[in-house]
Amino acid sequence: MSPSSNTLRKNSPMFGLLLLAMTSGSACAWQYDQRSQAGDLVAVSPDLQNLYRKTDHAESVADYSMIYDHCRNVSGDRTRSPEDRQYARTLMSWAANRRGEARSDQAGEMVRLQELDKAAELDSLALQDFETAIQLDGTRWRAHHNLAIHRALQGDNAAAIQGFNRVVALKPDFPDAYFNRGELLFRAGNFKDSIADYNKVIELKPEDSAAFSGRAHALYATGKTEEALADYAKATQLSPQSVDALTEYADTCQALGKWKEAATAYQQAMQLDGQNARVLQNAAWMMATCPDDFYRNGKSALSTAQKAVQLASGVASAQTLDVLAAAQAASGDFASAQRSVAEALRSTTDPSLRNELIMRSKLYERKRSYVQPKP
Numbered sequence: 001m002s003p004s005s006n007t008l009r010k011n012s013p014m015f016g017l018l019l020l021a022m023t024s025g026s027a028c029a030w031q032y033d034q035r036s037q038a039g040d041l042v043a044v045s046p047d048l049q050n051l052y053r054k055t056d057h058a059e060s061v062a063d064y065s066m067i068y069d070h071c072r073n074v075s076g077d078r079t080r081s082p083e084d085r086q087y088a089r090t091l092m093s094w095a096a097n098r099r100g101e102a103r104s105d106q107a108g109e110m111v112r113l114q115e116l117d118k119a120a121e122l123d124s125l126a127l128q129d130f131e132t133a134i135q136l137d138g139t140r141w142r143a144h145h146n147l148a149i150h151r152a153l154q155g156d157n158a159a160a161i162q163g164f165n166r167v168v169a170l171k172p173d174f175p176d177a178y179f180n181r182g183e184l185l186f187r188a189g190n191f192k193d194s195i196a197d198y199n200k201v202i203e204l205k206p207e208d209s210a211a212f213s214g215r216a217h218a219l220y221a222t223g224k225t226e227e228a229l230a231d232y233a234k235a236t237q238l239s240p241q242s243v244d245a246l247t248e249y250a251d252t253c254q255a256l257g258k259w260k261e262a263a264t265a266y267q268q269a270m271q272l273d274g275q276n277a278r279v280l281q282n283a284a285w286m287m288a289t290c291p292d293d294f295y296r297n298g299k300s301a302l303s304t305a306q307k308a309v310q311l312a313s314g315v316a317s318a319q320t321l322d323v324l325a326a327a328q329a330a331s332g333d334f335a336s337a338q339r340s341v342a343e344a345l346r347s348t349t350d351p352s353l354r355n356e357l358i359m360r361s362k363l364y365e366r367k368r369s370y371v372q373p374k375p
Contacts, residue, residue, distance in 0.1 A: 044087045048074065051091065061106070064099035068092055083105055093137035100129030100146060126150070141170035162266055175204040175211075182214055191218045209238035213248055236265070243273045247282065254286050257375035258359050259295045262286060277320070281310040285323045288330040289372045298330030298369075318348035322357060329360075331368040337364040 051070055058164055074088035096217055102128035110119035125275055127150050133143035148163025164181035167174060182197030198215035216231035232342045234248040239245050250265035266283035273279065287301035304320060305327040309316045316324070325340035341361040 017129060029201060043083050044254070045080070045084050045272070048084060048087055048091070055091075055334065058095075059102075059259060061102045064102060068099065068249065071095065083342055088321075089136050091139050092140065093133045093143070096129045097133035097140060097143040099148065100126040100133065100143070102318070104146070106319050123150075141174065145174070147181075148177075149180065152180070152184060157188060160184055161188075162206045175201045175202060175208065178204070179208075179214065179368065180236060182218075186214070186218050186221070191222050194218045207238055209235040209242065209245055212238065214250070215243060216248065220252065226250070229256060229258075230253060241272060241292055243269045243276055246272070247276075247279050251282055253281070255375065257291075259286070259290055259292045259333065263295055274307075277308050277311040277312060280304050280311070281320055281323050284327050288326040289370055290321070291371050291374050294328065296371075298327065301327035302333075303329045316347075318344040318357070321347065324352075325360065325364065326370050329355040329364050334364045334367045 006111035009292070017097055036315060045072075051067055054063075054067065071088035071092040075092060077085070080088075107119045107122035107126065110122060121290040127147070130143050130147040130150065133140050134147065137143075142164045142193065146162050148160045148167065151157075151163055152160035161181055161184050164177045167177035168181070170207040171177065176238070178197040179201040182194045182201070185191075185194040185197065195215055195218045198211050198218065200216070200244060201211035212231045212235040216228040216235065219225075219231060228304070229249070231254050232245070232252050236249050244266045246269040248267065250262045253259070253265060254263035263286070266279060266286065267280045268338045269276065270283060284305035286295065286299045287297045287304065290296045300322075303365050305320075305324040308320055309324055321340050321344035328334070329337040338361060341357050341364065345357050345361075348357075350353060363370055363373065
């Protein structure tokens with residue numbers, strides 16, 4: 001079971017929450033930007049100076065809407081000075097972007113509460129806010145980043161990549177833009193450029209374990225397995241409590257036949273999270289099918305695979321059922337193995353997986369367990 005395929009399944013869509021995490025800008029960071037863009041605050045009227053000071057405490061949709069509405073009135077008032085009107089547009093852009101971020105946060109909470117219609121409404125409003133922020137100030141890189149995230153979540157990866165391109169041009173030291181673009185490029189099969197983006201993230205943020213994992217996925221996909229393994233190992237060093245990092249490292253070790261290292265990493269991952277279906281499934285696969293007798297254990301494989309199936313709540317995937325069948329065969333229960341394979345075949349149309357299942361089913365009919373070929 002290759003680490004790259006496991007990661008793609010686990011992280012779809014867009015490689016998990018990490019790579020498309022919303023990043024909210026602090027008011028202090030904004031204040032620095034606005035002084036450089038709008039000039040000295042003394043140059044604008046007292047009402048705008050007071051509004052500016054309120055940004056430090058603004059945190060809700062209502063707060064940002066109040067700032068936005070006041071600035072909209074100022075920007076449309078031709079009796080105000082050009083400095084006031086320009087400053088108001090800049091502040092409107094900031095407020096629109098921040099309101100969009102707040103609405104996105106609310107949408108996420110609505111999803112958690114299963115209020116999907118309300119979440120969709122908030123998400124649509126957030127999208128409008130990001131677009132408005134950019135219309136008012138095309139240099140607002142954070143709004144471009146948020147809009148690109150939305151495009152990716154909508155499945156428009158080409159538009160999302162263009163958005164991240166814009167962020168990189170405006171804010172070349174912002175690592176998240178490279179990371180997210182790298183993830184999308186990976187999904188598009190552009191591994192070379194994906195690796196280049198992860199390289200940039202690591203240059204800007206050397207302790208970012210996810211960047212090492214992301215680069216490892218791309219390296220593995222290009223056949224540079226030893227380099228990938230080194231990156232997975234680095235990710236575990238940087239995030240020793242990360243179940244994902246440990247599992248990815250273990251999966252790669254298993255694929256390369258490094259059984260001892262794989263077994264150790266799986267054990268560590270299961271100790272951290274004994275309810276993680278991916279860890280249980282992949283560890284059970286190794287225990288059931290390892291060509292090294294020292295690490296093959298049918299009894300342990302079966303109990304571990306059964307836990308993975310239980311976590312699936314009655315809707316186990318074909319891959320999970322395949323692992324269960326291999327574990328059943330490894331423990332000598334070939335009849336159950338045949339039934340599990342038959343169930344797996346009914347639940348998948350993937351031709352490659354079906355061919356593997358049929359091959360293993362024939363082995364179980366002859367009362368033979370499946371053993372991985374040595375790398």
